[in-house]
Amino acid sequence: MAAGTAVDWREGLDAGDVSSEILVKTAFERIRRLDPLLGAILAVNEERSLQLARAADARLRAGERSPVLGLPIVLKDNLNWRGLPVSCGSRVLDGYMTPYDATVVDRLLQAGAVPVAKANMDEFAMGSSGEYSAFGPARNPWDTTRVPGGSSSGSVVAVAAGYAPLALGSDTGGSVRLPASFCNVTALRPTYGVLSRFGLTAMASSLDQVGPIAATAADLALALGAMVGRDPLDSTSSDLPGAERLASFRPKDLKGLRIGLPREYFGDGLEAGVRSLLEGALRVYADQGAEIREVSLPHTRYAIDTYYLICTSEVSSNLSRFDGVRYGHRAKGGNLREMIAETRDEGLGAEVKRRILLGAFCLSKGYYDAFYLKAMKARTLIARDFEQVFESVDVLATPVSPGVAFPFGVKTEDPMAMYLADAFTVTAPLAGLPCLSMPAGFTAGLPAGIQLIGPAFSDVMLLETAHAFQLLTTHHLEIPPPLSA
Numbered sequence: 467m468a469a470g471t472a473v474d475w476r477e478g479l480d481a482g483d484v485s486s487e488i489l490v491k492t493a494f495e496r497i498r499r500l501d502p503l504l505g506a507i508l509a510v511n512e513e514r515s516l517q518l519a520r521a522a523d524a525r526l527r528a529g530e531r532s533p534v535l536g537l538p539i540v541l542k543d544n545l546n547w548r549g550l551p552v553s554c555g556s557r558v559l560d561g562y563m564t565p566y567d568a569t570v571v572d573r574l575l576q577a578g579a580v581p582v583a584k585a586n587m588d589e590f591a592m593g594s595s596g597e598y599s600a601f602g603p604a605r606n607p608w609d610t611t612r613v614p615g616g617s618s619s620g621s622v623v624a625v626a627a628g629y630a631p632l633a634l635g636s637d638t639g640g641s642v643r644l645p646a647s648f649c650n651v652t653a654l655r656p657t658y659g660v661l662s663r664f665g666l667t668a669m670a671s672s673l674d675q676v677g678p679i680a681a682t683a684a685d686l687a688l689a690l691g692a693m694v695g696r697d698p699l700d701s702t703s704s705d706l707p708g709a710e711r712l713a714s715f716r717p718k719d720l721k722g723l724r725i726g727l728p729r730e731y732f733g734d735g736l737e738a739g740v741r742s743l744l745e746g747a748l749r750v751y752a753d754q755g756a757e758i759r760e761v762s763l764p765h766t767r768y769a770i771d772t773y774y775l776i777c778t779s780e781v782s783s784n785l786s787r788f789d790g791v792r793y794g795h796r797a798k799g800g801n802l803r804e805m806i807a808e809t810r811d812e813g814l815g816a817e818v819k820r821r822i823l824l825g826a827f828c829l830s831k832g833y834y835d836a837f838y839l840k841a842m843k844a845r846t847l848i849a850r851d852f853e854q855v856f857e858s859v860d861v862l863a864t865p866v867s868p869g870v871a872f873p874f875g876v877k878t879e880d881p882m883a884m885y886l887a888d889a890f891t892v893t894a895p896l897a898g899l900p901c902l903s904m905p906a907g908f909t910a911g912l913p914a915g916i917q918l919i920g921p922a923f924s925d926v927m928l929l930e931t932a933h934a935f936q937l938l939t940t941h942h943l944e945i946p947p948p949l950s951a
């Protein structure tokens with residue numbers, strides 16, 4: 467994180483030491499200077515952002531004080547922000563301008579946050595590295611020969627490179643947590659329903675959640691507080707218990723906190739360097755009086771299969787709307803059928819096509835029972851594992867990914883290898899649970915995160931538990947060396 471945390475800027479704005487206009491101009495300067503190399507940004511509307519910044523400054527001058535007022539924020543390009551393109555990292559939406567705001571964007575705007583850019587991403591949020599964007603990959607600011615992680619690649623790079631103190635991504639099976647781990651930032655996937663999905667372009671609706679990204683858990687608390695609350699436009703949304711604690715945010719008292727280590731997450735596949743960072747992080751908790759014990763989530767071994775069956779099934783249904791009739795790109799094609807087929811052929815990338823085909827197959831007559839229905843049953847077993855384990859522990863701690871950021875190209879030829887990067891991030895979403903990734907340190911010069919998973923609607927407790935850790939450590943304050951200038 468190069469340019470100060472959201473909490474720092476909050477104090478600066480409230481004290482009148484800095485203006486929103488200056489923060490937003492600085493964001494654009496950094497984007498102009500750094501983004502030709504990092505590739506995190508797909509679209510900006512500088513004039514609109516500056517207008518919003520000036521409006522925020524007027525509210526500040528009038529004495530208004532609120533958590534995100536005047537703070538720049540970057541939005542993943544699958545979130546709708548009126549009057550800007552929403553590409554979802556895909557050619558199929560070429561030329562499409564959205565006519566409405568996602569609920570989370572609307573709430574941020576009401577609260578005075580200033581969106582500054584739409585961020586690069588894997589096409590339709592399918593991917594773990596950022597390499598499946600139709601517009602070229604974003605790069606990891608810690609080592610630009612390596613992936614930043616995906617699918618919220620650009621949002622995470624924008625925070626890691628200090629374009630803005632806050633960003634929004636989306637997390638279906640790890641897409642804010644995995645890149646956060648690879649780029650040394652903090653990201654929350656809230657309990658399913660805590661943030662409205664209205665205006666988040668659907669990938670797999672039973673799994674998709676909007677997730678805030680920032681340098682610290684305290685920064686995430688600012689952003690989350692501005693967006694929570696049931697939304698009549700999303701029938702799956704709900705209120706967040708304890709949301710008022712986000713406003714007077716305090717670290718969790720760690721004495722007696724029961725932290726479970728699921729043994730299935732610490733097997734042979736875990737790189738030694740990452741394992742020792744986790745051990746170091748757990749010692750920090752133990753030194754403060756947390757009780758650490760081993761637990762078991764026996765159905766974890768079915769998680770990747772279950773996730774990819776359910777995800778692709780939902781993808782095959784959700785993506786049928788991109789047909790050349792309603793949005794973006796339209797192929798020349800002869801009759802309607804040919805036009806739709808050609809639009810999809812020209813507009814969609816290989817990974818998206820692969821998932822549509824796989825999902826359509828899973829749902830087809832004759833295979834539904836063998837694949838989709840079985841996956842739904844496995845999903846229930848995975849959720850039950852968590853219910854049982856949370857009878858004896860308060861929170862789970864796990865790796866985010868088996869390794870650190872990998873070099874470009876090493877997993878793109880082998881879809882299974884890419885899917886396995888998600889082994890530790892897909893389980894909690896299958897159970898609808900909140901989880902976060904925060905910096906745990908560096909191994910061979912590259913960052914790796916630790917994941918905390920909590921019971922449903924324990925989002926605030928999770929952030930407080932992360933905040934307590936960050937008050938005792940400095941990993942999250944490390945800046946990518948090439949950007950420290």
Ligand code: GLN
Binds near residue numbers: 591616
């Ligand atoms: N990497 C996972 C996938 O490709 C998760 C993506 C996401 O969370 N959007 O499905």
